[in-house]
Amino acid sequence: MIGLNHYLIISGLLFAIGLVGVIRRRNLxxxxxxxxxxxNAANIAFAAASYYYNDLAGQMFAFFIIAIAASEVAVGLGLLILIYKKHGTLDLDDLATMKG
Amino acid sequence: MFEQIAFYLFSVLTAGLFLVTVLSRNVLYAMSSLAAGMVLISGFFFLLGADFLGVVQLVVYVGAVMALYAFGMMFFDATRDIKENNTSSKVVFLLSGGIAVLLVVIFAAPILGNSIEATYPPQEGLTNPESIGLVLFTKYLVPFEVAALMLLVAMVGGMILAGKKMDQSLTVTDEEMNIPQKDGDK
Known part of the structure; x- marks a missing residue:
């Protein structure tokens, strides 16, 4: 039987995968x-908690996370395009312009 | 039985696809595997009885966000492999492994405490979208409107940021790589 813990573990696993990406990658x-x-990993955890505790608040939080992610992508991609126009690259190491 | 098969199938596939996203050197591969992983995550939501959330995941993430990424990638050179000097793997896996263990502990703490009470239990005899609508437009009306405003601001901000100097070409071919692009229009 699949319980809440299964979902939380897969959610933590996916979060760790994302974290590896954030720490390891240098491309914006x-x-x-x-x-x-x-x-998305956080969304899975919210949905699972919502289902197993019979509470809709978790799904509400997941909705607002999705809304925030959508607006983050819209603004973030605009900024990425600006950075690419200015520097010609998306590499984080090339953007270290404040190094004294 | 089917629930277990579906859960393990979705888990293995999403983890594998997201690993491809994180470790791949090619932007196109990373983006398509990310999109496929998003589709499978909506499968998790359907499995959990959150039908509306699954549909929203499909529409917003797979439809809008991935289309936005695909559109944004037209500005970048997507076919070339990314050259980057990655942080040393030992530090990365140590740090993220530690944080993952910490996360599991944090997630497990309220379960061990058993002190969670349902504030908005779904009403009897209503489907998932109906009960979502009832809660969303009564208890969460103000955050909903604030989220709408935030999306509007993000849309205007995205247009203004990306729309500047739209007539200029961004992708430079290899032979004109050493000519600075900004001198073109002056």
Whole structure:
């Protein structure tokens, strides 16, 4: 029987995968992909808690997370395009312009 | 029985696809595997009885967000492999493994405490979208409107940020790589 713990474990696993991406990658677009993975992992945990505790609040939180993720992507991609126009690259190491 | 098969199938597939996303050197592969993983995550939601959430996941993530990424990737050179010097794997896996263990502990703490009470239990005899609507438009009306406003601001911000100098080409071919692009229109 699949319980809440199964879902929480897969959610933690996916979150860790996203975290590996955030720490490891140096490309800004790849960082965005990794944050999407982390947001989705949190959504799974919310939906699972909502189902097993018979409470709709978890699904509500998941909705607002999805809304925030959508607006984050809209603004973030605009910023990425600006950075690409300015520097010609999306590599984080090339953006370290404040190094004294 | 079917629930277990579906759960393990979705788990293995999403974890594998997201690993491809995180470890791949090619943006196109990363994006398509991310989109496939999003579809499978909506399968989790359907499995959990959150029908409306699953549909929203399909529409917003797979439809809108991935289309936005695909559109944004037209500005970048997507076919070339990404060259990057990654952080050393030992540090990365140690850090993220530690945080993952910490997360499981945090998630498990309220279950061990057994002190959670349902604030908005779904009403009897209503389907999932109906009860979602009832709660969303009564208890969560203000956050809903704030989220709508935030989406509007994000839309305007995205248009203004990406729309500047739209007539200029972004992707430079290899032979004109050493010519700075900004000199073109001056």
């Amino acid at each position: 677009l790849m960082l965005f992909f990794a944050t999407e993975i982390m947001l």
